[in-house]
Amino acid sequence: MTTESIVTLATRAADRVQLSFDPRLHWENAVWLDGLVLFGEELNRRNAGSGDRFIDRAASIILDSNDDIAHVYWGDGTAFVQAAMDLYRVLPAGDPRREAILATATGPLSFAEHAIRGTPANAPPRDPWWIAGGYGTRYWQDDLHMVVPWLAMLGASANNELARSLAHEWIEAYISRLWDDTNALFQHHPEIAGTSDLFWGRGNGWALVGLLRAAEVLDANDLRDMLRRSAASLIARRSPDGAWGSFLAQPNECNVSETSATALLIFFLARGINNGLLDRAIYEPIVMRAFGVLLQRVRADGTVAGIQPPGIGPACVQIASDDPAINVNYGAGAILLAAAEVLKFPDATFVSK
Numbered sequence: 001m002t003t004e005s006i007v008t009l010a011t012r013a014a015d016r017v018q019l020s021f022d023p024r025l026h027w028e029n030a031v032w033l034d035g036l037v038l039f040g041e042e043l044n045r046r047n048a049g050s051g052d053r054f055i056d057r058a059a060s061i062i063l064d065s066n067d068d069i070a071h072v073y074w075g076d077g078t079a080f081v082q083a084a085m086d087l088y089r090v091l092p093a094g095d096p097r098r099e100a101i102l103a104t105a106t107g108p109l110s111f112a113e114h115a116i117r118g119t120p121a122n123a124p125p126r127d128p129w130w131i132a133g134g135y136g137t138r139y140w141q142d143d144l145h146m147v148v149p150w151l152a153m154l155g156a157s158a159n160n161e162l163a164r165s166l167a168h169e170w171i172e173a174y175i176s177r178l179w180d181d182t183n184a185l186f187q188h189h190p191e192i193a194g195t196s197d198l199f200w201g202r203g204n205g206w207a208l209v210g211l212l213r214a215a216e217v218l219d220a221n222d223l224r225d226m227l228r229r230s231a232a233s234l235i236a237r238r239s240p241d242g243a244w245g246s247f248l249a250q251p252n253e254c255n256v257s258e259t260s261a262t263a264l265l266i267f268f269l270a271r272g273i274n275n276g277l278l279d280r281a282i283y284e285p286i287v288m289r290a291f292g293v294l295l296q297r298v299r300a301d302g303t304v305a306g307i308q309p310p311g312i313g314p315a316c317v318q319i320a321s322d323d324p325a326i327n328v329n330y331g332a333g334a335i336l337l338a339a340a341e342v343l344k345f346p347d348a349t350f351v352s353k
Helices: 003-016 027-046 052-064 080-090 097-103 106-117 148-157 161-178 201-215 221-235 259-274 280-295 329-342
Strands: none
Touching: 003 027, 003 280, 003 329, 027 052, 027 080, 027 329, 052 080, 052 097, 080 097, 080 148, 106 148, 106 161, 148 161, 148 201, 161 201, 201 221, 201 259, 221 259, 259 280, 259 329, 280 329
């Protein structure tokens, strides 16, 4: 494995994705947009200007979208703001796109406030809404990725106190309902809290990536300790190939690991290593072995294989990303996230070309 092979793999995956599904900024595409930004940023760090086309593509998609982001009505529709906040950070000062990008968070911020704070006593119901009656949230672990990181990032980057406060409120509300302290993992929804055999691979990827990114900009030492415990839990939950499947409670049930779970968990561990949260000596070999699995998942034309489709959860069912009936752009996006972070490892980690 070389840095060149990783760049080639990620570039193929990035270029293969087409936005053929509406809404354009929904969660499936949002993960890919953020992957474009972080991958482009890493390419620019290595060779100035080489990643601009990926960053510019993400910016154009967000700014040119006609999605009704002013009236977004569920967390999945706000996930693009994570890419927007990364764009706001990486675009040069004085770039006119920065303020336009920042403005895209206005509608999602209104959603986040109403969902966690709104009651019949202080706000009107919202329609359409994801919860019957027009108030509340569903408390699914996905939202820890779709909503929480950009709230924390908006709070830090734009000094937005409302966003920062909401980030803490969302984290507290979700962790109290979904965190399994014994297994150091997250359940998908409160109704299965207390069970020990339903830990979902991609779902924990969503939660851990989202909380890690939030912890980078929040004063949250308890959260960082929780993330370290989850990282240790993941070591024993790998599939036989050294990556992660959809069924973390029974890793041997999935003889072949799942691409989106593996890529998200690689990003979580690699970024934890790079920012000093995790011990490099322990986790870097684990990450590199798992990334070797991803290298086999991107075909010559950029198609990504082995992605579990939406709506299945902890089960060993997979599908190739070229199935036209399902949008699995999140799989390619997760690979870009993983590649961007692994490329930051020291040169000695990689085999010379």
